[in-house]
Amino acid sequence: TAFGFNFDPSHFIHQLFDPVKFIEAFPDRIYHVHVKDSKVNLDSTRSILGSHLNFGDPRRGWDFVSPGHGDLNIDQMIRALNRVGYTGPLSVEWEDSGMDREFGAKEALAVVRANDFTASNVAFDAAFAE
Secondary structure (H helix, E strand, O other): OOOOEEEOHHHHHHOOOOHHHHHHHOHHHEEEEEEOEEEEOOOOOOOOOHHHOOOOOOOOOEEEEOOOOOOOOHHHHHHHHHHOOOOOOEEEOOOOOOOOHHHHHHHHHHHHHHHOOOOOOOOHHHHHHO
16 A cells, blocks of 8 residues: 555645545545645636636635635544544645734644544444443
8 A cells, every 4th residue: 555645625625526535435545634725716707717816816716725714624524534544644734825824824723733633432322332
Protein backbone atom coordinates (compact mmCIF):
# COMPACT_ATOMS: atom_id res chain seq x y z
CA THR A 1 0.00 0.00 0.00
CA ALA A 2 2.57 2.56 -1.08
CA PHE A 3 0.06 4.71 -2.95
CA GLY A 4 -2.05 7.01 -0.84
CA PHE A 5 -3.75 10.35 -0.57
CA ASN A 6 -3.30 13.67 1.11
CA PHE A 7 -7.03 14.11 1.68
CA ASP A 8 -8.06 17.74 1.11
CA PRO A 9 -11.85 18.09 1.49
CA SER A 10 -11.93 21.68 0.20
CA HIS A 11 -11.50 20.44 -3.36
CA PHE A 12 -14.32 17.94 -2.97
CA ILE A 13 -16.65 20.73 -1.86
CA HIS A 14 -16.14 23.00 -4.87
CA GLN A 15 -16.17 20.01 -7.23
CA LEU A 16 -19.52 18.99 -5.70
CA PHE A 17 -18.32 15.58 -4.44
CA ASP A 18 -19.13 14.21 -0.99
CA PRO A 19 -15.86 14.00 1.00
CA VAL A 20 -17.34 11.42 3.40
CA LYS A 21 -18.01 9.02 0.52
CA PHE A 22 -14.35 9.33 -0.51
CA ILE A 23 -13.22 8.54 3.05
CA GLU A 24 -15.47 5.48 3.06
CA ALA A 25 -14.26 4.34 -0.38
CA PHE A 26 -10.51 4.70 0.31
CA PRO A 27 -10.03 4.30 4.08
CA ASP A 28 -6.66 2.54 3.84
CA ARG A 29 -5.25 5.05 1.35
CA ILE A 30 -5.64 8.26 3.39
CA TYR A 31 -2.25 9.10 4.92
CA HIS A 32 -2.72 12.76 5.72
CA VAL A 33 -5.72 15.09 6.11
CA HIS A 34 -5.95 18.79 5.42
CA VAL A 35 -8.58 20.66 7.37
CA LYS A 36 -9.45 23.14 4.66
CA ASP A 37 -12.83 24.52 3.71
CA SER A 38 -14.41 26.06 0.65
CA LYS A 39 -17.69 27.79 -0.05
CA VAL A 40 -19.77 27.34 -3.18
CA ASN A 41 -21.56 30.54 -4.26
CA LEU A 42 -23.60 29.58 -7.29
CA ASP A 43 -26.43 31.72 -8.57
CA SER A 44 -27.59 32.84 -11.99
CA THR A 45 -24.47 35.01 -12.42
CA ARG A 46 -21.70 32.70 -11.10
CA SER A 47 -20.24 29.41 -12.24
CA ILE A 48 -17.91 26.78 -10.82
CA LEU A 49 -15.83 27.52 -13.92
CA GLY A 50 -15.08 31.05 -12.68
CA SER A 51 -11.70 29.86 -11.41
CA HIS A 52 -9.91 32.26 -13.73
CA LEU A 53 -10.95 35.05 -11.35
CA ASN A 54 -8.75 35.88 -8.37
CA PHE A 55 -9.55 34.26 -5.04
CA GLY A 56 -11.74 36.62 -3.03
CA ASP A 57 -13.44 38.01 -6.13
CA PRO A 58 -17.19 37.95 -5.40
CA ARG A 59 -17.89 36.87 -8.99
CA ARG A 60 -16.28 33.46 -8.39
CA GLY A 61 -18.59 30.47 -8.06
CA TRP A 62 -16.53 29.11 -5.18
CA ASP A 63 -13.72 30.21 -2.91
CA PHE A 64 -11.51 28.86 -0.15
CA VAL A 65 -12.58 29.99 3.31
CA SER A 66 -11.37 29.44 6.84
CA PRO A 67 -12.40 26.08 8.36
CA GLY A 68 -15.91 26.30 9.73
CA HIS A 69 -16.97 29.11 7.38
CA GLY A 70 -17.66 27.02 4.30
CA ASP A 71 -19.71 24.08 3.14
CA LEU A 72 -17.57 21.33 4.68
CA ASN A 73 -19.30 19.56 7.55
CA ILE A 74 -16.21 19.08 9.72
CA ASP A 75 -18.11 16.99 12.27
CA GLN A 76 -19.21 14.50 9.58
CA MET A 77 -15.66 14.35 8.19
CA ILE A 78 -14.10 13.63 11.61
CA ARG A 79 -16.75 11.00 12.38
CA ALA A 80 -16.06 9.29 9.02
CA LEU A 81 -12.30 9.36 9.65
CA ASN A 82 -12.89 7.87 13.11
CA ARG A 83 -15.15 5.14 11.66
CA VAL A 84 -12.46 4.01 9.22
CA GLY A 85 -9.75 4.08 11.90
CA TYR A 86 -7.72 7.04 10.64
CA THR A 87 -5.11 8.01 13.24
CA GLY A 88 -2.84 10.23 11.17
CA PRO A 89 -2.33 13.98 11.31
CA LEU A 90 -4.89 16.71 10.77
CA SER A 91 -3.19 19.78 9.31
CA VAL A 92 -4.81 23.13 8.74
CA GLU A 93 -4.18 24.42 5.24
CA TRP A 94 -5.48 27.91 5.75
CA GLU A 95 -6.64 30.10 2.89
CA ASP A 96 -9.26 32.84 3.08
CA SER A 97 -8.97 36.09 1.12
CA GLY A 98 -11.60 37.75 3.29
CA MET A 99 -10.01 37.17 6.69
CA ASP A 100 -6.85 38.32 8.47
CA ARG A 101 -4.32 35.46 8.47
CA GLU A 102 -3.35 35.60 12.14
CA PHE A 103 -6.97 35.74 13.27
CA GLY A 104 -7.89 32.98 10.82
CA ALA A 105 -5.05 30.69 11.88
CA LYS A 106 -6.03 30.95 15.55
CA GLU A 107 -9.69 30.42 14.77
CA ALA A 108 -8.92 27.44 12.49
CA LEU A 109 -6.90 25.80 15.26
CA ALA A 110 -9.83 26.27 17.65
CA VAL A 111 -12.19 24.70 15.09
CA VAL A 112 -9.92 21.66 14.72
CA ARG A 113 -9.54 21.26 18.47
CA ALA A 114 -13.31 21.52 18.96
CA ASN A 115 -13.99 18.85 16.33
CA ASP A 116 -11.05 16.43 16.65
CA PHE A 117 -12.58 14.00 19.12
CA THR A 118 -11.54 10.42 19.75
CA ALA A 119 -13.78 7.69 18.43
CA SER A 120 -15.73 5.70 20.99
CA ASN A 121 -14.48 2.18 21.63
CA VAL A 122 -17.88 1.12 23.01
CA ALA A 123 -21.16 0.96 21.16
CA PHE A 124 -23.81 3.05 22.90
CA ASP A 125 -26.32 0.20 22.86
CA ALA A 126 -23.83 -2.17 24.53
CA ALA A 127 -24.62 -0.61 27.91
CA PHE A 128 -28.19 -1.91 27.65
CA ALA A 129 -27.06 -5.49 27.09
CA GLU A 130 -25.60 -5.77 30.61
